[in-house]
Amino acid sequence: MTPADFPPPATGTTTPLPVSVEGRACRTCTLCCRLPDIDALDKPANAWCRHCAAGRGCTIYPERPNLCRDFLCGWMTRPDLAPEWDPLVAKMMVYEQGPQTTVLVDPDHPTIWQQAPYKALLARWAAEAEAKGGYVVLFVGDDVFKIEPSAGSGRAPHPGPREAIPDGHGG
Helix, strand or coil, X not given: CCHHHCCCCCCCCCCCCCCCCCCCCCCCCCHHHCCCCEHHHCXXXXXXXXXXECCCEECCHHHCCHHHHCCCCHHHHCCCCCHHHCHHHHCEEEEEECCEEEEEECCCXXXXXXXXXXXXXXXXXXXXXXXXXXXXXXXXXXXXXXXXXXXXXXXXXXXXXXHHCHHXXXX
């Protein structure tokens, strides 16, 4: 895979801030403080943010960077996600960025995305995204996978390096 396989999102667009699905809360989940890279905090992917307190969350919450302030994962914003997509259950975090659906997998659970019900659902998402000109990208540690619509019934796609994604998006 090369950076051209995953074009960066359009710049200069205005996206409204996400709204939480009624009844959902982060609770003790802090995967967004671990899985993505956060340049504003000089935090690499898959490393805990130095401001994250286990079981409590962000210790700089009132002063957190705008990137953190404006972010809610798919579990919080997508009412169509079933309970198994709660990051505390799935061990994965989902979000959308332009045409790209990004799935970040907890490196402590690297194969969970290949298990039921996730594998088939990811393939379905890939088919739905492809029909609209989009795609699904999944990160596990240093590997990145473009999920193919047929991935729900076949073997896992061949991973590429995390650096293949421009600007480190998604990981």
